[in-house]
Amino acid sequence: MCCNTNPKYKTMNRPTIKDVANKAGVSVGLVSMVLNAKRDENGKFNCPVKEETAQKVLDAVRELDYKANRQAAGLRRGKMKTIAVIVPDISNKFFADIAGHLEEAAFKEGYTVIFCSSSESVERLSSLVDSLYSSNVDGMIIAPCANSERIVKKTSEMGIKVVIMDRLLPGLDHIPSIALDNIRAGAMAARSFSRRGCTKIGVICYDTMISSLRDRIEGFKQEADRLGIEHCVTFLPYNSGTEVFKTTISTVLGSGADALFFPSNNAAVKGLAVANTLGLSIPGDIAYLGFDDCDVFEVYSPRIPHISQSTKEFGEESFRMLIDLIEGREVSSKVLEPVLVND
Amino acid sequence: MCCNTNPKYKTMNRPTIKDVANKAGVSVGLVSMVLNAKRDENGKFNCPVKEETAQKVLDAVRELDYKANRQAAGLRRGKMKTIAVIVPDISNKFFADIAGHLEEAAFKEGYTVIFCSSSESVERLSSLVDSLYSSNVDGMIIAPCANSERIVKKTSEMGIKVVIMDRLLPGLDHIPSIALDNIRAGAMAARSFSRRGCTKIGVICYDTMISSLRDRIEGFKQEADRLGIEHCVTFLPYNSGTEVFKTTISTVLGSGADALFFPSNNAAVKGLAVANTLGLSIPGDIAYLGFDDCDVFEVYSPRIPHISQSTKEFGEESFRMLIDLIEGREVSSKVLEPVLVND
């Protein structure tokens, strides 16, 4: 059926460009040309091939169900039309949503996206970068985990096009990034509680030292101080269990807090469940403010106020930035605006 | 710095195997040999190279920070040491967990895993398969969406090694699959309610016609009938909003049901939130049974009973099956056992 019958190279038995050329009665060069030619709005090829020849090629392609080998093309061209996205935790809804929008945007431009999860581990991130580098991806969008500035720096220095997402890294200002204005988000939170007449706010979050969380808390503190609102911040070990949340929330409320602010989605959801367990009515007994667009916030009755970041913007913009970078255009970092929902 | 200075081929300016060979003062063949040789437990190479030469190569690799080009290797070898996993929804915790375990298992064997999400769309699945096929992945693990038997069949016929996961497809018994004993899971649910003294059970789920859901309901019905327990099943449009859940649950309970069974995780979580909103106490007012290991089930007080499938087994076993398939070994389909938790 196919031309590649040389038993020495037991490559998959697929139609190659040569098979197409044979079937169409033209040369491989022509086939390649036709297949890679851009078509204008009328469907005409804007390359020097006879319309008739092009049709023969297309027919052969269809008959053989030929699919180009991206590997060979990439090898020859030096570009794979593939980008990789590395997030700290693909099971986090925020990143999963971004992944969806990113894929959407990339698909439209003919790019393939590969998703990987670093599991908040520097070692895993490092090994992922190596593997993806070896696969010749054209670029990477990285939401780095804590303490990964060395890896990300190295990645960029290896010549890989990199866009940093969601979390900023110290000392890497020269690498384009896209992140929320987290300082502003924190301030927003403080003002929201102020409007609701709260007097003492307990802030609860995991103690992962990532910039986004740090900035949210920093922004919150500054604005709360300015507004003269009392507050206390509690850091919990990463992925603490229910019991830890329970005692923490009890303690915080026992100390006189009338409001809770969870500056990250997972903590906010867990906190909500625990508040339920403790028989707390929201907003009856305490004011609450979560982060990101979690289903539960909308499902709750009444809806839970939260600060939202646009996963659509994150996905689409980060992709655009990376493509600009890959294609040699000037790219500058981007700051997204937080939005208060259900306030 | 590197050898590839031919401006005609503007491939990425990376060290190639040739650079390593030059630096080490040996031939490219030797470098390839050393780099691909397996090492026994003592770290010795079990291939005919002098220990000393091997060391020279390794040194050169380290100095140049050389990383092999998998593309070229894959092209030449006909194998990419890469598998793809396509799930209907990467933001579903069940699949996200499987993804984690799969990656773990694959990593140990030197395989790279690519995750993709079909968004429950046949068209998206089809385009993903094409793209992955073009990338020469060695095999795919597919959790198919509804009505995708044609695509999966075609994929398998194209010569791609395929393992079907989680959901079975009619007429594709010749393709190895791994799935839960969903009939049994359904029966388990019925018996759980029976033990708890429930008399009428409302079953609520999305109306996606996938085998897993169908079987769970089928198994439930059979066993409930055998036990003489009343039941009624309500199908909701896929991803229905809160309001739909609210009215449905109200209706079901209004009709005299004293228990709710949600045979899929997302519906179970949403149902739980809505039950909260309605002021229902669980298990005080109604008995509840969810599916899969969702955080909220454990966070709730008292814990919510649910039927669990081992994502670890799914991940590890599906990978093992695919590798066996790729390496030409005999592979037979696998059925996993459900486990009742918090009962």
Add this chain to the structure above:
DNA sequence: CTGTTAGCGCATTCAC
């Protein structure tokens, strides 16, 4: 033990 070399599938000059 080690060097040499062909060719994987494709894109791209350069002739004609």
Add this chain to the structure above:
DNA sequence: GTGAATGCGCTAACAG
């Protein structure tokens, strides 16, 4: 407009 020839980085076969 089209065909032929070259080489991307690598592995595997073979020669020495």
